[in-house]
Amino acid sequence: MASAPQQALPMFYKDLVPLNSKEHGKWRIKGLDDGAFLAQQHAIPITSDEFIDACRNYPIVFSVGENSVPLILMGLNEGVNAYLNDKGQFDHPTYVPAYVRRYPFLLAKLNPDAEELSLCFDPTAGAIGEFDEGQPLFDGDQPSEDTKRILEFCENFEGSGQRTAQFMAELEKLELLMDGEVSIEQNGVDKPYVYRGFRMVNEQKLRDMRGDELRKLNQNGMLPLIYAHLFSLQIMRDVFAKQVAAGKVPQVSEAPSIQV
Template sequence: MASQPKASLPVLYKELIPLNSNDHGDWHARTVDKAPWVAGQHAIPLTVEEFPAAQRSFPIVFSSGERSVPLALMGLNEGVNVFFDDDGTPRDNSPPYIPAYIRRYPFLLAKLDQNSDNLSLCFDPSADLVGKFEDGNPLFTDAKEPSEHTTALLQFCEKFEEAGNRTQLFMKELDDHDLLMDGEIAINRADAPDQPFTYRGFRMVNQDKLRELRGDQLRKWNENGLLPLIFAHLFSLDLMRNIFARQVELGKGPQGAADAGGAANA
């Protein structure tokens, strides 16, 4: 259900081009009210700083695999997003919080030279959000300097990278204390109470091991803010049933136990 993003490019991104004044000096960035690139995505990466806001809207889980990352679940099955229509229009019951990963797209910071730690601002040209348009925000001034819009984009991406580094430290703490386990949730439909649909393919915090931690460790995590993040994740898991109910209302719920099992292990 929550598979690791592809190693080649981050989820959502199909291609990356470095932004530069020589090639894109007269280009603009569009602001849109639809996000078609999100419509078919059921899981979006989160940073730990987003947990307090995101846990009110989404279940927060961790991807399967050796290097788990936090994910906001927008659907329980591959290709299902209950918060956006198929054309990317937010639904009436869209969440009050939009993950920073979505707001950053189609831009990101990427390392162009593997021998250097420098990061360059890049964008995905397939999104049709950046180009030689008449409308939108200019990316460079007439003097080929970064515009205010580009400067703000760069700052946002830099803050996202910093939050990503803090998220990696959070995940390392969970791994070092062996707190993550394979997750599983069984959900009953009202019309089939004896045939629960079981979802797997994600990881979650093992509450038994959490309770076994030493008091001084828990105090340390409480003081540095890590413990509230763990609880935000655990509390958010109840929202899986809300996501399931929304899928059923949209006609995108599982039709039988075999269908549910197959989708859950995707």
């Protein structure tokens, strides 16, 4: 089974194989039993299209460094996911990011010089194989209806990624992003937990923008997304409370950093 050319694989993916009828004509796909593959992930990429849905459940922040991307926080410390229980399942109905729903599939270039993207999958996921159960991936030598829907989802995700890149480029152009910091106090602990290592929109700078600049942000749809991000930051304290309840809070002396 030939793997797709790989450099650094995206989060979750351990291998990538191009899907084709010759090798996978009799293969089927079944749902993953749980979300164990994201149990150690505290920050998950999201697209700007998802801000409105995601802001109800998660803090939305931006990664540090060049090529900053939006992320939801499922934990405030590296390796901590406060949203999954011991069975790798969400305890409550919660929005699941498209990045997670896409797994184990991915559109990738089979040739670094090619422009066309091909549908690939992670064979280590345990969701695709020569199973007796599940939905077939092919109907003869043609993609099944399920495979067509998976391909459409991945194509839509790529389109959302392009819109997200444009959104981020505009934030950078307007110099609206700043280093973020949140201080959270815990009962019985003298010093607050101060979390850093992420970026956020500078709310004061947003307020000080000229009217024509704000009008442009409103007309191009960015302003609601910016406020969804800002409102979502309050949920950091809820995430912290989840970690406290699960006994997953470090010592204050460790100077915690979200590291996204």
